[in-house]
């Protein structure tokens with residue numbers, strides 16, 4: 461039985477739009493793949509060669525999937541501020557300008573403009589991070605997973621590293637502490653139990669392995685309750701100092717400011733870790749810090765220097781665009797402007813009453829367009845593995861459509877820009893804490909275009 465010809469299918473007028481957006485070769489590649497699948501099916505004993513029309517339909521669907529796989533703008537009404545699946549922290553106008561300038565032109569990345577000679581990359585980052593964390597030196601790489609890999613490789617390759625069994629965790633996206641340790645060449649020494657690890661466990665392990673490093677991991681995406689124990693960071697810091705060994709902490713979230721002002725208690729800051737005696741702490745640039753994707757290591761001059769010189773440092777180098785965004789974000793912190801300029805901080809620190817008033821304005825505006833919606837109190841969260849289990853008082857509009865909530869949520873995701881809410885008790889909630897300033901009308905228009913009665 462004959463299969464439709466690839467060139468004939470690819471030239472069909474139904475595929476004009478796909479051809480315009482993916483190019484002729486892009487369409488031919490999809491047709492070829494689908495025809496090949498049919499050929500394999502027939503060779504394996506399948507029956508009935510598909511018609512050309514059937515192939516065209518499948519090509520159109522496949523092309524739509526490819527085009528839909530491009531990242532596009534989303535209005536985040538989920539109530540999760542640092543949303544891992546939505547690109548984590550949004551950047552403020554100042555960081556966006558810095559990225560745009562760095563992207564469009566040349567930049568003094570590795571030249572000292574005072575002397576005209578080759579200069580070190582990241583002098584401003586180092587300085588800002590020293591000031592903001594109290595560390596002797598600091599380095600930024602591509603992400604926090606890279607920072608911890610580099611910290612372990614530079615300090616503990618081929619050497620024992622002591623870790624509590626309660627901290628051998630998976631952070632997400634397949635990042636598992638034992639596996640990253642193995643990749644770094646460090647030798648894992650497990651101590652304690654899942655729920656309880658005492659200072660004495662660390663002491664015994666260091667007796668048995670003198671010169672081992674100690675790794676502490678922040679359990680960012682889960683909480684243990686009940687019969688649990690682990691030593692205070694200060695106690696570990698003292699022990700590491702007494703024994704002259706390195707204490708490495710993977711903090712993940714990495715707040716540079718105290719979040720108590722937002723009603724979030726107990727989230728450690730990077731400065732707390734340094735003050736507690738951590739030798740090197742690693743954290744993300746786009747979680748609680750609110751900057752670009754980056755992994756930051758702040759610590760002693762000796763360790764950071766070793767990390768900088770390690771061959772992996774080049775492989776994990778921070779790109780110039782995230783570097784520009786991170787520098788601008790840290791400048792906001794240095795100048796004391798972070799709570800106005802860094803969106804992750806602005807969104808978390810807005811008062812619950814302010815968020816509620818916004819949700820009520822949305823409800824009124826939707827009602828004027830014939831869309832039934834009510835303002836309700838909700839709980840939002842920081843997200844991004846940062847500050848787990850901590851709720852932010854928030855408010856939302858609750859949409860009351862005739863259709864099922866799942867179906868409405870899907871239609872909102874299909875809007876331009878896409879609107880992402882969450883489903884609670886069979887209704888779609890659009891949380892007012894996480895929608896960025898200036899996005900209100902865009903979001904309400906999108907909702908009305910889907911739900912307003914036709915006139």
Ligand SMILES: *Cc1c(COP(=O)(O)O)cnc(C)c1O
Pocket residue numbers: 603604605606631635677678679680681710711712713743744745754755844845846
């Ligand atoms: C999020 C997180 C990481 C990974 O950070 P990335 O920047 O995504 O690489 C590592 N460790 C901890 C404790 C985290 O919370």
